[in-house]
Amino acid sequence: MTDWFDANIVLIQSTFVSLLLALSIQVPLRAGVFSFAGIGSYGVGAYTAAIVTINYEWPAFAAIAAGVVIAAAIGYLLALLLSRLGGLYLGMATIAYSLIFSVFVINGGELTGGAQGLFGAISDLTTGGVIGVTVVVVVLLALSERGRIGRRIAAVREDPELAMSTGVPVLAIRQLSFVVSGALGACAGAMNTLLRSTVSPDEIGFQLVVLALTMIIVGGSRSWLGAFIGAVIFTWLPSVLEFVGDWQTVVYGVLVALAAIFVPGGLLGVLQQGYRRWRRRALPIGGTA
Amino acid sequence: MAQNLINAVTLGSLYLLFALGMSLAWGTIGILNFAHGSIFMFSSFTCYLLVQHIALPMPLMILIGLVVGAVLSVLVQVLAFEPIKRRNPDPHRAELQILVGGIGIAGIPLAVAQHLTKSVPFGYSKSTFEVEVLHLGPVQLTNVQLVILAAALVLAGGVGWWLRSARAGLALRAIGVDAEVAGILGVNRRRLALGTMAVAGALAGVAGVLLTYYLGSIAAESGDAFLLKAFAAIVLGGIGSVGGAVAGAMILALAETAVVTQTSGMWVDAVSFGLIFAVLLLRPRGLFGRREVRRT
Numbered sequence: 001m002t003d004w005f006d007a008n009i010v011l012i013q014s015t016f017v018s019l020l021l022a023l024s025i026q027v028p029l030r031a032g033v034f035s036f037a038g039i040g041s042y043g044v045g046a047y048t049a050a051i052v053t054i055n056y057e058w059p060a061f062a063a064i065a066a067g068v069v070i071a072a073a074i075g076y077l078l079a080l081l082l083s084r085l086g087g088l089y090l091g092m093a094t095i096a097y098s099l100i101f102s103v104f105v106i107n108g109g110e111l112t113g114g115a116q117g118l119f120g121a122i123s124d125l126t127t128g129g130v131i132g133v134t135v136v137v138v139v140l141l142a143l144s145e146r147g148r149i150g151r152r153i154a155a156v157r158e159d160p161e162l163a164m165s166t167g168v169p170v171l172a173i174r175q176l177s178f179v180v181s182g183a184l185g186a187c188a189g190a191m192n193t194l195l196r197s198t199v200s201p202d203e204i205g206f207q208l209v210v211l212a213l214t215m216i217i218v219g220g221s222r223s224w225l226g227a228f229i230g231a232v233i234f235t236w237l238p239s240v241l242e243f244v245g246d247w248q249t250v251v252y253g254v255l256v257a258l259a260a261i262f263v264p265g266g267l268l269g270v271l272q273q274g275y276r277r278w279r280r281r282a283l284p285i286g287g288t289a
Numbered sequence: 290m291a292q293n294l295i296n297a298v299t300l301g302s303l304y305l306l307f308a309l310g311m312s313l314a315w316g317t318i319g320i321l322n323f324a325h326g327s328i329f330m331f332s333s334f335t336c337y338l339l340v341q342h343i344a345l346p347m348p349l350m351i352l353i354g355l356v357v358g359a360v361l362s363v364l365v366q367v368l369a370f371e372p373i374k375r376r377n378p379d380p381h382r383a384e385l386q387i388l389v390g391g392i393g394i395a396g397i398p399l400a401v402a403q404h405l406t407k408s409v410p411f412g413y414s415k416s417t418f419e420v421e422v423l424h425l426g427p428v429q430l431t432n433v434q435l436v437i438l439a440a441a442l443v444l445a446g447g448v449g450w451w452l453r454s455a456r457a458g459l460a461l462r463a464i465g466v467d468a469e470v471a472g473i474l475g476v477n478r479r480r481l482a483l484g485t486m487a488v489a490g491a492l493a494g495v496a497g498v499l500l501t502y503y504l505g506s507i508a509a510e511s512g513d514a515f516l517l518k519a520f521a522a523i524v525l526g527g528i529g530s531v532g533g534a535v536a537g538a539m540i541l542a543l544a545e546t547a548v549v550t551q552t553s554g555m556w557v558d559a560v561s562f563g564l565i566f567a568v569l570l571l572r573p574r575g576l577f578g579r580r581e582v583r584r585t
Binding site for chain 1: 321388392403565
């Protein structure tokens with residue numbers, strides 16, 4: 001067990017970072033907000049953590065917290081600015097925000113290290129720390145999927161007008177989803193930087209938008225469990241697909257396309273459906289669970 | 290100055306050819322095709338594969354690019370977007386699935402091209418076409434640029450005229466306003482959707498071949514960059530409007546050329562993203578977009 005753990009330490013760390021990144025896109029999506037600002041926040045977190053670690057030698061958790069606070073504040077500003085937009089327009093505006101960030105850091109001079117990025121952000125962040133933070137986040141999000149608050153978020157997504165008329169604070173929930181998305185994205189970015197000790201502008205590109213989105217769609221977009229399934233699949237798939245050799249990226253594209261077309265609820269949806277069918281068959285008609 | 294202007298208009302014409310089909314499909318049949326960039330690249334790539342074996346002249350290359358683009362685009366529509374629309378009656382959900390499906394499909398031609406070229410840029414050095422430079426007073430113009438300008442003028446003009454004057458164009462615009470009512474009035478939605486996707490793909494194919502002639506060579510990843518620029522152009526001009534696409538593509542190209550010539554060139558990518566952001570904030574329907582009227 002420990003051998004396996006040590007041999008795959010990088011993949012294990014990436015799984016949790018990817019999970020946080022996927023959640024930063026999923027949280028707004030659950031509230032019916034189509035925002036990719038989490039990718040820009042990933043960049044904000046990554047660069048903030050690198051800068052304070054290299055220049056001021058802040059401890060890991062302070063560096064992560066700095067990125068999270070800044071990205072959450074930017075998230076709130078974006079929520080105020082973009083409140084008029086909806087649907088694909090909002091998606092496009094937030095993609096633009098995320099990609100413009102990488103242009104800024106390329107031109108950031110000494111502070112951001114230009115096109116090469118920053119090196120030597122060595123910190124004391126451990127795998128246990130990463131897992132701990134992720135578990136706390138997941139527990140909080142799992143709570144937000146249940147009971148009163150879960151129903152409110154679902155109402156905001158499915159029918160904002162109806163939700164508003166029944167007294168659900170639609171605007172506040174949507175703004176909050178921007179802030180949470182910013183914090184989660186920054187957390188993922190900061191942890192990734194501190195684990196790898198480097199960050200470069202190439203990391204924060206269109207590819208990252210694609211990766212985060214595919215993780216949620218293939219896994220399932222309604223629950224943290226879906227994001228987890230997606231994060232596990234897309235972190236480990238490249239090493240599983242090694243046997244197809246050079247055609248790996250082709251297989252990857254086919255899988256994503258098939259999932260988007262034929263499994264709209266994601267793998268989580270398939271599992272839940274299968275479970276419900278199995279339970280119905282296991283119980284006699286009219287029986288209680 | 291005049292030279293920069295001509296180069297900017299050439300670039301704008303390429304953006305226009307690429308963005309027009311995307312804008313048309315998005316504004317009428319409601320499909321934002323993320324595989325458009327891959328179709329564009331793969332049409333050009335197919336021509337490259339052919340020209341490695343047979344020295345083809347330029348008009349034939351453009352025709353091949355056009356056909357490959359149209360076929361790929363129709364395939365994507367039939368194999369991916371139609372099943373998604375059938376399975377998702379809710380338009381917002383379908384929108385998201387189409388977006389993701391397009392992203393997934395876009396990865397396939399890209400991966401194939403990257404695999405076959407080993408990610409090295411490809412060009413048409415074996416084509417029979419020779420680049421000639423024409424001197425017109427203070428400016429120079431290559432024959433490739435002339436072909437690009439003519440193609441953009443004819444194709445964009447043709448699409449604009451067809452949407453405005455042809456019966457099928459009217460039917461297509463009717464779908465854009467209200468798909469269900471248009472269907473009740475006897476518009477064959479499926480056939481028009483396929484036709485629109487074919488036209489969009491054909492325009493992208495032509496743009497891909499012309500871009501490769503213009504730059505000498507392109508890389509497999511060029512499609513992604515064009516996709517994002519096309520968004521900027523479409524959003525700037527207003528979705529579904531031909532005049533808007535022309536204005537958006539030209540403004541984007543002029544702004545980019547100005548940034549490249551006036552600064553160190555590092556900021557050029559910020560232009561398109563900055564424009565998307567600014568336009569969405571100030572005029573969310575674009576410069577020429579029509580205001581949506583909802584009657585209940």
